[in-house]
Amino acid sequence: MTEFDYIIVGGGSAGCVLANRLSENPDHQVCLVEAGGSDKSPLVYIPAGAAVTVPHGMHNWQLNAMKQSTMNNRDIYCPRGKTLGGSSSINAMLYIRGQKQDYDQWAAQGNEGWSFNEVLPYFRKAQNQERGASEFHGTGGPLNVADPRSQHCLSEAFIRGAVEAGEKDNPDFNGADQEGVGWYQVTQKEGQRCSSAAAYLHPVIDRPNLTVMTDSQTARVILEGKKAKGVEIVRGVVRRKLFARKEVILSAGAFGSPQLMLLSGIGSREKLDSHNIDCLHELQGVGENLQEHPDVLVVVNDKTASSVAFGRPLGMVRGIKDIAKYIHKKEGFLASSLAESGGVWRFYKIFTRCRKA
Numbered sequence: 001m002t003e004f005d006y007i008i009v010g011g012g013s014a015g016c017v018l019a020n021r022l023s024e025n026p027d028h029q030v031c032l033v034e035a036g037g038s039d040k041s042p043l044v045y046i047p048a049g050a051a052v053t054v055p056h057g058m059h060n061w062q063l064n065a066m067k068q069s070t071m072n073n074r075d076i077y078c079p080r081g082k083t084l085g086g087s088s089s090i091n092a093m094l095y096i097r098g099q100k101q102d103y104d105q106w107a108a109q110g111n112e113g114w115s116f117n118e119v120l121p122y123f124r125k126a127q128n129q130e131r132g133a134s135e136f137h138g139t140g141g142p143l144n145v146a147d148p149r150s151q152h153c154l155s156e157a158f159i160r161g162a163v164e165a166g167e168k169d170n171p172d173f174n175g176a177d178q179e180g181v182g183w184y185q186v187t188q189k190e191g192q193r194c195s196s197a198a199a200y201l202h203p204v205i206d207r208p209n210l211t212v213m214t215d216s217q218t219a220r221v222i223l224e225g226k227k228a229k230g231v232e233i234v235r236g237v238v239r240r241k242l243f244a245r246k247e248v249i250l251s252a253g254a255f256g257s258p259q260l261m262l263l264s265g266i267g268s269r270e271k272l273d274s275h276n277i278d279c280l281h282e283l284q285g286v287g288e289n290l291q292e293h294p295d296v297l298v299v300v301n302d303k304t305a306s307s308v309a310f311g312r313p314l315g316m317v318r319g320i321k322d323i324a325k326y327i328h329k330k331e332g333f334l335a336s337s338l339a340e341s342g343g344v345w346r347f348y349k350i351f352t353r354c355r356k357a
């Protein structure tokens, strides 16, 4: 088949939800096109597998930012998922919503429906909170949210230390107040990663009106005037065109979607000219002003050998025990998000403390 009602480009966090919800209507023919392959890999579903997929490029685009003057002229590594589930198949699984004030600010800027109180019902609907339903949490949704099954003694020491230093112990970063320190809840089910593909796509993948194409990279959006009519995809050496009766939806991620627009001739003429791409729809701002948060790793030499150290004899013994623990109970270090505890601070508090120190 080459004609569908909806073509969704990118089977990541957003794409899997769209594929599920749009194909709920049996009259809709839906096609999901994903550049990566199947996600049926232990490295995806065993939570600590991210220790391999994130740095080593499996199921991962392994992007790099251009050298940034504000980053001491370094080109910062930007991993992004390349498989069904997209980045939700390689991420740290921390279940953290945005800050209430950010949503309210978006709404105040004219984005109707985006205030926190308006998005909260959707967060609740998506969720199966294992702790039960409350004002801020829902049950019965596809995305399973659980307390962490791995609670490393160093993660616990971090919480204890921060509380001793005067921080608030916060058992729920998605409750009434985000401030404080505590354990992160995770998008896991029974000790396995609950990616967007696991939550939304796999349960419905056999629907007769849903076609999922993996290992198929969209090369460009086909335009008729300024209207998207279809996409051209590449699978191996084969190029083919797919057409959409209703909509082409780009959910190829914060990097992939604007890149695809530019490759399709949608963007600023100047930028497209410099790459010899015909400008078919002049649109300023495409592929610009990306803002990302830095992830800083502080590496400490732990003389007590309580951390994870497969290179040391004690660490190896512990590692073998952890594998057995995971096989039998889906617990232990292999169930770890690798970022088990953390905190949310107000910037002015840190600033004041730093000045005092």
Ligand SMILES: Cc1cc2nc3c(=O)[nH]c(=O)nc-3n(C[C@H](O)[C@H](O)[C@H](O)COP(=O)(O)OP(=O)(O)OC[C@H]3O[C@@H](n4cnc5c(N)ncnc54)[C@H](O)[C@@H]3O)c2cc1C
Pocket (backbone or CB within 6 Å): 009, 010, 011, 012, 013, 014, 015, 033, 034, 035, 036, 054, 079, 080, 081, 082, 083, 084, 085, 086, 087, 088, 090, 091, 092, 093, 094, 095, 096, 216, 217, 218, 219, 251, 252, 253, 254, 256, 257, 260
């Ligand atoms: C290492 C890492 C850790 C993270 N940790 C967390 C966390 O703990 N908690 C949290 O909430 N968020 C976390 N995030 C962020 C979160 O995972 C992303 O914000 C989210 O997954 C983005 O969803 P998306 O649908 O926009 O894009 P993605 O999930 O990245 O999906 C985009 C999909 O489009 C596909 N694609 C791209 N280009 C094309 C093309 N041309 N043709 C076809 N397919 C294409 C990609 O292969 C991918 O599958 C993390 C992200 C990373 C990378």
